[in-house]
Amino acid sequence: MRVVSGIQPTGNLHLGNYLGAIRNWVRMQDALEPGSQCLFFLADLHAISQPHDPAELKRATLEMAAALVACGIDPARSILFNQAQVPAHAELQWLLNGTARMGWLNRMTQWKDKAGKNREGQSVALFAYPVLQAADVLLYQATHVPVGDDQKQHLELARDIAQKFNNDFGGGEEVFTLPEPIVPPEAARIMSLRDGSAKMSKSDPSDMSRINLVDDPDLVMQKVKKAKTDPEPLPSEAAGLVGRAEAINLVAVYGALSGESTDQVLARFGGQGFGAFKPALGELLVETLRPISARFRELLNDREELDAILARGSAKAREIGRPTLDATYVALGLVR
């Protein structure tokens, strides 16, 4: 089993990232059998696909490394690194660009959302981004890729690229393993606190739309209290939530944090209004985030250690990726 996943080092780690992906990374790391490996990386090469400030990217990369360790990624057991220190990601992307199809990339919903009406004005990198993402996982022969729902389509594309490459150039061999996305059903898609139809995202201009893992307790309580809701009390069963997107989201967040099903949460809060539910949710969030943000602040003070963690992780990643990169050059008939 080889577990591989990444996160863009832009903005803060938020509750959607944590419940949708990072918590699963930690669980998979903790359950790992001998002989299996976890590789987790900061997708800094992806971050340059949109306008960015170089100094900010550098700072955010180290901060995101600290945030992942604070969430429970253990650099002694998992391989933690940033893409920019492993040139094979960019190299393999180029080699896969010959296999990926324009039509496949054109269908990517993230491309459509991010480009909007201004496709002509976007960087080539934003369009080709999913091919780099395919390279990220295929380079390591990933078997399992823990992600939120929004990344499933990119993973399907990675499988399509792997399959076509194996067919066209494998000569009967599997050059690439087909990776399986692992999406947590209880937190596949955490929604914005301001709009139950939009996912919680670091690119939302309103900070009130998301809970960041570094928000202090007062701010967390304030964000939850101001979260958009409807005037109805909570129902006592999940069926009563139909059509109430904001309520569904808040109850789902509560359940994901407490480890209860929606029905279990509603059995306790059914009949009560948000005036009672929101403070309970806020407190649960504050308690969950308290140890993470304390550890995060501690780690941030030790920049040298963060640099060392990424350097060690990158060296291991380069080693693991090398045979696949070499095999790809050979399969394509490239003379080196």
Ligand code: TYM
């Ligand atoms: P990114 O940086 O946007 O998000 C990191 C992870 O968090 C998940 N996530 C969510 N899950 C549930 N609800 C939400 N509101 C929410 N918002 C984000 C994402 O699904 C993701 O798992 N392209 C990727 C990074 C990447 C990658 C990869 C991932 C680059 N290469 C290879 C896996 C494998 C991205 O931008 O994720």
